[in-house]
Amino acid sequence: xxxxxxxxxxxxxxxxxxxxxxxxxxxxxxxxxxxxxxxxxxxxxxxxxxxxxxxxxxxxxxxxxxxxxxxxxxxxxxxxxxxxxxxxxxxxxxxxxxxxxxxxxxxxxxxxxxxxxxxxxxxxxxxxxxxxxxxxxxxxxxxxxxxxxxxxxxxxxxxxxxxxxxxxxxxxxxxxxxxxxxxxxxxxxxxxxxxxxxxxxxxxxxxxxxxxxxxxxxxxxxxxxxxxxxxxxxxxxxxxxxxxxxxxxxxxxxxxxxxxxxxxxxxxxxxxxxxxxxxxxxxxxxxxxxxxxxxxxxxxxxxxxxxxxxxxxxxxxxxxxxxxxxxxxxxxxxxxxxxxxxxxxxxxxxx
Numbered sequence: 081x082x083x084x085x086x087x088x089x090x091x092x093x094x095x096x097x098x099x100x101x102x103x104x105x106x107x108x109x110x111x112x113x114x115x116x117x118x119x120x121x122x123x124x125x126x127x128x129x130x131x132x133x134x135x136x137x138x139x140x141x142x143x144x145x146x147x148x149x150x151x152x153x154x155x156x157x158x159x160x161x162x163x164x165x166x167x168x169x170x171x172x173x174x175x176x177x178x179x180x181x182x183x184x185x186x187x188x189x190x191x192x193x194x195x196x197x198x199x200x201x202x203x204x205x206x207x208x209x210x211x212x213x214x215x216x217x218x219x220x221x222x223x224x225x226x227x228x229x230x231x232x233x234x235x236x237x238x239x240x241x242x243x244x245x246x247x248x249x250x251x252x253x254x255x256x257x258x259x260x261x262x263x264x265x266x267x268x269x270x271x272x273x274x275x276x277x278x279x280x281x282x283x284x285x286x287x288x289x290x291x292x293x294x295x296x297x298x299x300x301x302x303x304x305x306x307x308x309x310x311x312x313x314x315x316x317x318x319x320x321x322x323x324x325x326x327x328x329x330x331x332x333x334x335x336x337x338x339x340x341x342x343x344x345x346x347x348x349x350x351x352x353x354x355x356x357x358x359x360x361x362x363x364x365x366x367x368x369x370x371x372x373x374x375x376x377x378x379x380x381x382x383x384x385x386x387x388x389x390x391x392x393x394x395x396x397x398x399x400x401x402x403x404x405x406x407x408x409x410x411x412x413x414x415x416x417x418x419x420x421x422x423x424x425x426x427x428x429x430x431x
Contacts, residue, residue, distance in 0.1 A: 081099075081148045081419060082097065082099050083098045083150070083419065084096075084144075084151070086151070086195075087185075087188060087411060087414070088153065088184045088185060088187045088188055091110065091111055092108045093108075093109045094107070094108050098411075098412070100419065103411070107136055109136055111132075115128070121178070122178065122182045126194070134195075147201055149201055149204060150191075150192040150196045150204075151164075151204045151206060152167075153185050153189075154188055154209070155184075155189070155208055156182070156183050156208075157171065157174050157175075157210050158174065158179075158431075160208075161275075162213060164417040164421045165430070166428040167203040171189050171205070189205035206418070209231050209233070209234055210231060211238075213230075213276050214228070214276070214277055214278055214279070215278070218277065228284070228285075231281055232269060233380075236408040236413065237267070237276060238276075239409065241271050244259070247403055248374055248375060252271075253274035255375070256271065257374060258366060258369070258377065260358065261408075262379065262381070263381045263408065264290045265282045266289045266294075267280065267286075268361040270369050272369060280365070282323075286360075288323040289324070290331040291320050293318040293319075324336065328350050352391075355388070363399070371399065375403045376401070379404075380408055381406070381407060
């Protein structure tokens with residue numbers, strides 16, 4: 081089986097070709113700000129990105145008819161359980177109208193369907209950020225009009241969860257894991273027998289990330305929102321200018337770690353705060369699992385730093401054994417999701 085994989089980002093569209101689990105081709109198509117600024121909404125970029133993909137595929141020596149399926153990264157759709165989804169008309173409508181928010185990743189499934197329809201092959205998306213398997217109790221907040229949202233790095237969480245279970249010699253559905261995605265954004269999830277039943281996500285709560293605030297003191301937040309700043313300004317600050325960036329002026333974790341090794345006190349203290357906050361999130365997820373945890377798993381780009389993982393483990397290592405699987409393979413995870421359906425290992429979920 082040969083799969084074309086599509087992953088639209090803010091300034092690029094990544095594509096890859098897989099023959100079964102072997103990657104044959106990978107390319108990042110860069111889009112300049114000038115090009116993208118021509119489009120008022122994300123959906124308006126669809127034809128532009130589709131033509132760029134078709135050109136790149138042709139230049140690489142492939143035709144759409146060579147593929148058995150197209151799989152795109154999922155985006156901000158309605159809350160859904162984990163799985164590989166066939167792209168249907170409702171998905172296309174939700175991308176066009178964007179009721180759950182605008183993001184370039186919304187176009188992954190949309191472009192997969194548009195390209196697949198050109199040659200009559202199926203289109204899929206896998207484990208988008210809106211995957212929600214939380215219990216109803218976990219959705220409660222402290223105020224009846226608010227509901228906790230489940231948005232996290234589901235694609236990598238699920239893929240790494242399966243790999244970690246394999247390292248334990250078990251099936252993903254038979255283990256309890258705490259998976260820590262440690263990248264530009266961070267998310268810590270409780271995986272209970274194949275379902276992510278709760279998650280601390282940097283968008284709303286839990287540890288800060290590189291440029292996101294995570295959870296903030298409510299009263300100070302209220303005062304800040306009424307300090308003369310607009311709603312858009314506040315969202316931009318807490319979503320793009322907060323976290324470690326607000327303390328250290330950088331989002332490059334390699335720079336931060338180098339300064340920590342040098343002993344720079346400013347960097348050491350902020351770094352220790354990040355370790356501390358992530359450890360608290362892991363402890364919270366352990367409680368969700370009644371402390372019946374088979375492994376704590378570190379993944380994402382920051383997990384390449386062994387001493388960073390060791391410092392977190394110093395707090396939480398008594399909970400469960402630790403598995404370190406650094407980096408993330410979004411393209412491979414998307415291909416594997418499509419292959420599970422094409423090989424009959426699971427049925428395509430219906431959106």
